[in-house]
Amino acid sequence: DVQMTQSPSYLAASPGESVSISCKASKSISTYLAWYQEKPGKANKLLIYSGSTLQSGTPSRFSGSGSGTDFTLTIRSLEPEDFTVYYCQHYNEYPPTFGAGTKLELK
Amino acid sequence: EVKLVESGGGLVQPGRSLKLSCAASGFSFNDYWMGWVRQAPGKGLEWIGEINQDSSTINYTPSLKDKFTISRDNAQNTLYLQMSKLGSEDTAIYYCARFGWWGNYFDYWGQGVMVTVSS
Numbered sequence: 001d002v003q004m005t006q007s008p009s010y011l012a013a014s015p016g017e018s019v020s021i022s023c024k025a026s027k028s029i030s031t032y033l034a035w036y037q038e039k040p041g042k043a044n045k046l047l048i049y050s051g052s053t054l055q056s057g058t059p060s061r062f063s064g065s066g067s068g069t070d071f072t073l074t075i076r077s078l079e080p081e082d083f084t085v086y087y088c089q090h091y092n093e094y095p096p097t098f099g100a101g102t103k104l105e106l107k
Numbered sequence: 108e109v110k111l112v113e114s115g116g117g118l119v120q121p122g123r124s125l126k127l128s129c130a131a132s133g134f135s136f137n138d139y140w141m142g143w144v145r146q147a148p149g150k151g152l153e154w155i156g157e158i159n160q161d162s163s164t165i166n167y168t169p170s171l172k173d174k175f176t177i178s179r180d181n182a183q184n185t186l187y188l189q190m191s192k193l194g195s196e197d198t199a200i201y202y203c204a205r206f207g208w209w210g211n212y213f214d215y216w217g218q219g220v221m222v223t224v225s226s
Contacts, residue, residue: 034212043111044216049207055214087152091211095168098152 006099023088032092116220129203140206
């Protein structure tokens with residue numbers, strides 16, 4: 001199985017700042033990568049697929065980049081509602097696997 | 108509004124079986140692949156498997172294929188996950204989700220249902 005390594009596991013920032021979350025695959029996955037947002041008591045939300053395509057409804061302050069093995073989720077001008085957990089997931093081969101998650105905390 | 112609501116979870120004894128349901132609404136259920144993912148306490152998300160629109164193709168993560176059976180009833184807009192010979196390692200939140208158009212990712216998720224395997 002392809003291993004997805006997310007870093008950092010925890011990230012502290014303040015509203016208005018920009019942050020980046022890394023996701024590294026153990027082998028090339030082309031751009032078959034999705035990013036999700038998890039919030040307590042709510043369904044997980046798809047933010048980005050195909051590495052950089054914003055899902056309908058995803059605010060433009062979110063962006064995704066990368067291909068092959070290295071990917072980045074960037075959030076610009078953090079809003080209060082952005083402080084939560086983020087996961088990456090590859091879907092280049094079977095089975096798809098997820099990163100362990102990054103918790104974005106308020107500094 | 109797309110809505111996925113899981114049910115059927117709870118406390119179950121080791122070795123027993125359990126069947127989860129996922130009621131879908133707000134979209135044409137029979138147009139989409141659907142899948143299941145789980146998350147054990149303190150662990151990451153784990154892909155279980157998926158089913159296509161007419162149930163002719165069902166895939167499972169190889170390490171889990173002997174434990175789970177995915178099915179669907181398009182007339183009832185419902186997805187199912189039959190779990191057998193449950194062990195403590197199956198204690199997790201189970202999520203159903205709808206496939207996106209462009210690959211094996213999920214564009215909508217349910218909120219999940221907790222399954223606890225314990226005597």
